Every structure is written in C-alpha cells, then in structure tokens.
Amino acid sequence: MALLPPPENWDKEKPSKDEKTWVYIALFSCFFMFFWMIGWHIFGKQNTSFVSYKVNPMEFFQLHSSFVEKYKIGEKNGVPVVKPPPESDVILLARMWSWSPILVLEKDKWYTFHISSLDLQHGFSLQPVNMNFQVVPGYDHVLKFKPTKEGEYSIICNEFCGIGHHLMIGKIIVIADGETPEKYLGEIKTEKNDFAEKGDFNPSGK
C-alpha cells in the first residue's frame, strides 16, 4: 500500500510473528557484529593503529634519508636496500612514484613502521598478503607489523597519485633465520659495485 496514506492507527497494529522473529534475529546479529569488532581489538592479531603524528613532509624526508644512510646494505634498481635491526622503528616514504627504501625484515619480529608521503596521498598495499593502509602527507601513520612468513612482498600504490600511479611499486623482503636478502632480490648492488660500474663509462678507466 506504499502509494496510499497508511491506515489511521498504523502504529497500533501488531506486527506478524514471523516479521517480529526476524527483527529480533537481525538485532541480535547486529549487536554480535559490533561487539565482535571490539573483541578483535582484545583477542585478534590484526588491528588498526592508535598512534599517528603530524609531521612536516620535508622533515619526514630528512628522517628517511638519515634512516637509509644508517642501515643501507645496497641498492636495487635505484632504490636503497635497508636492513634495520629487529624490534626497531623503520621509515617508509611514499612519493610520486616510488616507495623507499626496500626494507629487509626478519620473520616473527616486531617493527614499528612510520609511513608518510612527500607529496600526494598514496595507498600502502602489501601483496600478496593483501593488507592496505592509507598514506597521507603531513601525517605519520604509525603501524606495528610482525611479518609471519618469509618471502618477497610487493608494496603497490592503491591510491590514485597522478599519471604515473601504476608505476609505483616497492618491495619488502622478509627473511627467515639464516637467509640473506639476495635469496629473494637477486644480486644487490653495493657501494663498491656502484663505483666499478660508473668506471665502465669512463673509457680510460680500468
């Protein structure tokens, strides 16, 4: 009767038993789903972070450079490869259109990630585990991660960030006990190799 005015005492009519039953089942499942979310904060292992800070993008870039300088073990395709000590704070910088650095992490150790952007908003999408977080310039997104399995992981950008958006991809390497990052990354260019290669361009050099 949706098109006509309702009966005069519609608020006094008793709903049918089946509709009432369904409303109660639905209400119960709503409360259940709500408290499940709170329960997951207590018992679950995957939750969003309570911590974030404001940070100037240029200053964050400097922190990134200093962090890379400190723990750099080489380079891959022009991106620094960094192996920070376990249980430490690490930096991941998003910019148009790259992620820096390539982090080498140890399996089953906690790392405190500080993720921010130098320019536009980006999307941190860790594959193939498929974990996704928003990266916003001016905000340090603090996330504590514990990698549960060794392997090569990709960071895809899944927030549109201009015409080169689909070229923006980074890597995270998780190594188990006794493994080296080369197992997953192939050969890593160290500082030494770097000089040698540059030398190749010089015909008079050895």
Place this chain on the structure above:
Amino acid sequence: MFRKCDITGFEVDKRGEALIKVNAVFAVVFFLVAIIAAFFLVLTRHPTIHLLPPHLYYRFLTLHGWNALLFWIIFFEIAGLYFGSTVVLNSRFSSPPLGWLAFFLMLGGALLINYTILQGKADVLFTSYPPLKAHWLYYLGVLLFAIGALLGVILFFANLVVAKREGKWQRSLPLFTFGLLTAAIIAIVTLVSGAIIFIPTFLWSLGIIDKVDPENYRIIFWGVGHPAQQINLAAMISVWYLISYLSVGGITPSEKISRLAFLLYILFINLASAHHLLVDPAVSPAWKVFNTSYAMYLAVLGSMIHAYAIPASVELAQRKRGYRGLFTWLAKAPWGNPAFSAMFISLVGFGFIGGVTGVMIGKEQTNIIHHNTLAVPGHFKGTVVIGTTLAFMGITYYLIPLIFRRKIVFYSLAKVQPWLFGLGIAMLAISMLALGYLGVPRRHYDILFSNAPFKHEFNPAMWFFWALFVIGGISAVLGAILWIFIVVLSVFFGPKLKGPEDMQIPIVPPPQEEKRNPSHSSILSPGTLTLIFIFFVWFMTYFFLNWKWLSATWYVK
C-alpha cells in the same frame, strides 16, 4: 494547472510534471555518458586489452564516477522527490520557478565538471584528494551542482509543507513518500557537507588559501561521497515498495516496522561515511568502530527489515489471491513485467552481493584486506548499480506511460532488459570482489607492472575473473544501452497514450478478499522467512570467512 490521471486517478500538477520530465530526461543523458565511459573502462582495465592509454583511462574514470554516481542518480532522484511530494499527494508544486533554477544550476554544474574533465584539467578522479588539485572551474562546477541539488531537496520539503497546509495529507505520509523523505534528509546532510568542504577547496584552487588539510578533507568529503550513495539506498527502497505496490498490489506487512527501519536510516546511516577512513592515520579506533558500525549496526538492522518487508509485501498480496505453496507466490509473480523483474533482481542482488560485502568491507579490521582494492568498486556495483540503477530502470517502465504519456516501444525487449543488465552487473561485481580479494588494486592502469621498476605477480586465478569481468561488463553495457534505446525512443517518438486501454505494463490493484479460507497460521509469509534464512546463512558464512582471511595476514597493531 491540474490534470486528472485517467489511469491512477491522481491529480497531477502540470508545472511539477514538466520538472519531473526534464530532470528524468537529463538523468538519462548523463547515464549515457557514464555508460560510454564504462565501456572503455571495462576494455582498458583488463590487464592485456588496454583500449585506452593511461591518461585517458584516469580521465574516463573521473568522468564515469561523476556521471554514474552523481549526475544520473541525483537528477533521477530529484525527479522522484518532485513526484513523491506532488503527484502522490495530489498536491501542487510549491515554486516552479525555483524548481527551474535548481535544474539549471545542476545542469550548469554538471556540464562544467564534464567539460573540465574532458579538457584534461581535472584528472583527479571522483575523490580529488588534496594535495591533488584540479582546475578551479571543476570545483565551481561541484559547488553549482550541489547548490542546485540542495535547492531541489528544499523544494521537496516546501512541497510537503504546502500539501499539508492545503490538507492533502493529514498525519502520516504514504510509505513511498516517507522513504523519499528519508532520502531527502540524507541528501541535506550530503549537500551541506559538500558545501562545507568544496568551498575551501575551491578557494585553495584559486590560490586564495594555501592549504586544505588532507585528513579533514577526507572526513568531510566522505560525508558527501558516502551519504550520496545512502540517498540512493533510501530512494531505491522506496522504489522497491512502489514497484511491489504497482505490479502485484503489494501489502506492506507492517507500516510501523517499515517506518521504524527508515528512522534508523535517518539517524544512523550517515555515520558510515567512516567506511572510507578505517585504515587512515589521525582518527582513533574508537571513532572508527562507533561510526563504521552506524552506532552498533542499527542502520544495517534497517536494511535487514526492508529485505524482509519487501518480498513479504509481494507474498502477502499473492497469498490473498490464493497462491498457497511455499514459493508458489513467487513462481506465479508477474515475471513478464519488466518493473517487477527489475525490482526482484535488484533486491536479491543488493542483498546478497552489495549489502553483505558492504558490511564486511566496512568492518574496522576486515577493511584492512579490502581498502582500495577492486573489491570496493565491486561492492558498490552491487549496491548502486544492481540495486539503485536497476530499480530506477524498473520504475521508468511505469513513468513512461504515466508521466510521459507514451507507449513503451519494443515492449518485448524491455522484458529481457533487466535480466541482461542485472546478470551482467552481478558477474561484474562478483569478479571485481574476487579480484579485490586477490589484492588487485582499484583505479590502477597496469597491474602487470610492464614499465615499472619491479614486478608483482598476482595469483593466476585472476585471469578467470578478468574474463568474467569483461563478459559481465559488456553485457551490462549492452543492457544499459538497450534501456536507454527503449526509453529515448518511447519518450520522444513512442505512440501517444490515449487512455488506460493503451497501458502495456499492468497496474495490479491489491487483492480485496482472501479467495479461500484465510490462513490460521501465525506465520503469514513463510516463503519470505525461508528466503531470508538462506540470506542469513550466506551473511554469516561470509562474515566468518572474512575473519579467517584476515587472520592469515601479518600481525599488525
């Protein structure tokens, strides 16, 4: 000023009717733009087809977003709001000149937005997150469109006030109009948020202010972007009730409970704008959990009530006609009526695909495995497209004879159209949800990373879903084109409707008396109860599956 409809008996204000027509016509025009863009997008997004180059892909995506999510739907909804506040109440349009002003503001805004996008000055996608910046004309277009739409919604309220003062309704509105009132209230929230955030953004694009905080923008922008889709939800559900009434004489099982469900929407549904900020920095999990759950899922309760009440309204009417078996009422339903089939596909598709995935994507923690993946557009293909768009397509088959006074051309094709469109979109939505589950990002030109410094290989199962994506996408495009074809031909070139004898699509009056002995069971709609139980089992299965998938990822806190 009034004409009396010889089919429904309503008193129709001709000035209001003209506004209903013009808004509905332009809704279809913008829908056509959206569909043309969609065709190119489907064939570009497939990793190996790439019909368009990257810059055009992002440009068409921006175009598709605006035309499909806002222009098509808001123009249609404004037409619907005018219809529900004048024709249904036998009342007059409060101020036709302001109605035309609203229309031209919306049209101007929409054209300006489309112009800047096509000029390549606004490759910022639908969300235009700062610091990504478009040309100032783009933001001006957004403001004009929002102000026009706001004026249209205010006129809806004015119409209600005028009608009440003139005694056209006493205490309670008809349920259909009450549902539209819900949509209008949500629209006010949406459009006011739009003004709050796009005015500073506009000034920023002109260089008058030097910064828009990206996090504040995200909060208020999603107060536009998400509630805009909740307007659709409320309007779609109103249309479902309406189609059930027109096509089988549907009997709402309980006015009280259905209205209560709409009240839950009014109060809580806009909180779900937080769905887009669940993995953001700067807002706390407490804010996230409360808002994303619409205050303890009370708006989901509203949806689950409607999911019951609408099929039950069909079942109650059909049972009174003497269809007794558990599903006889459904088997004997008027499947040849394109409005009815559109309504039913829309209802089932919305519930099983759009609704369930929406709840799971919108959970604070399980959002981690969905945010910005292809599952997100997959979800809203299941709500806005299979739900709202298909419902609006269905009701249009009634609007053509009743408002435009034309016969429907190619009526036999119209009977196939909801199936073609509905099943196509269902395939598209399911494939996108599956691809998202495999981690494929949304809004991404090249997931094979052909020119990128590193490679990433997704699970090869994705190729099956990409094929499904193209097949589903193309059939949906065909279904949409077929609908536009039928509607445009009918409205502009169709034979004039002379009277009730020319009605192809039946309006079925509610059954008067029960044919056989009335049932003594206290369960009045066992068929619906069975269907809703199947739905509930699927819902809970999907619920636990998601937590299982989430628990397989890295630990994070």
Place this chain on the structure above:
Amino acid sequence: MEQEKEKNTKASILREILDDPMLLLFLGVAVYIIFYVIWGIMEVSQVSEMPAQIKQIFLTQGR
C-alpha cells in the same frame, strides 16, 4: 469501549516523531554532525607533532 478508542487515537511517541518531517531532519543532521563530524575533526586536530625522541632515533648514528 470509549476509553479504548481514545487510547487508540492518541499517537505514540514513536508516531509523533515519525510524522514530523522537520524533527526527523533535525535528528538526522544532529546525529551525523555530533558523532561523525565534530568527534572526527576533534580527533584530527588533537594529533600531536612527532615527538623529538622518535625523530632522534632516526637522526642519531648507529645504536
């Protein structure tokens, strides 16, 4: 009987709310503004600067 009839025509509070479009508009806007907008914007404005000791972790050489 008379009394019962009177009871029936007297609207319940729920109905008073549901029959008043402007009250509904007010409630809808108020809930959204309070819980979503004000609470959200407050949280964003309360985000503190990155503390100096965290910056120091990255700036100091070695550990």
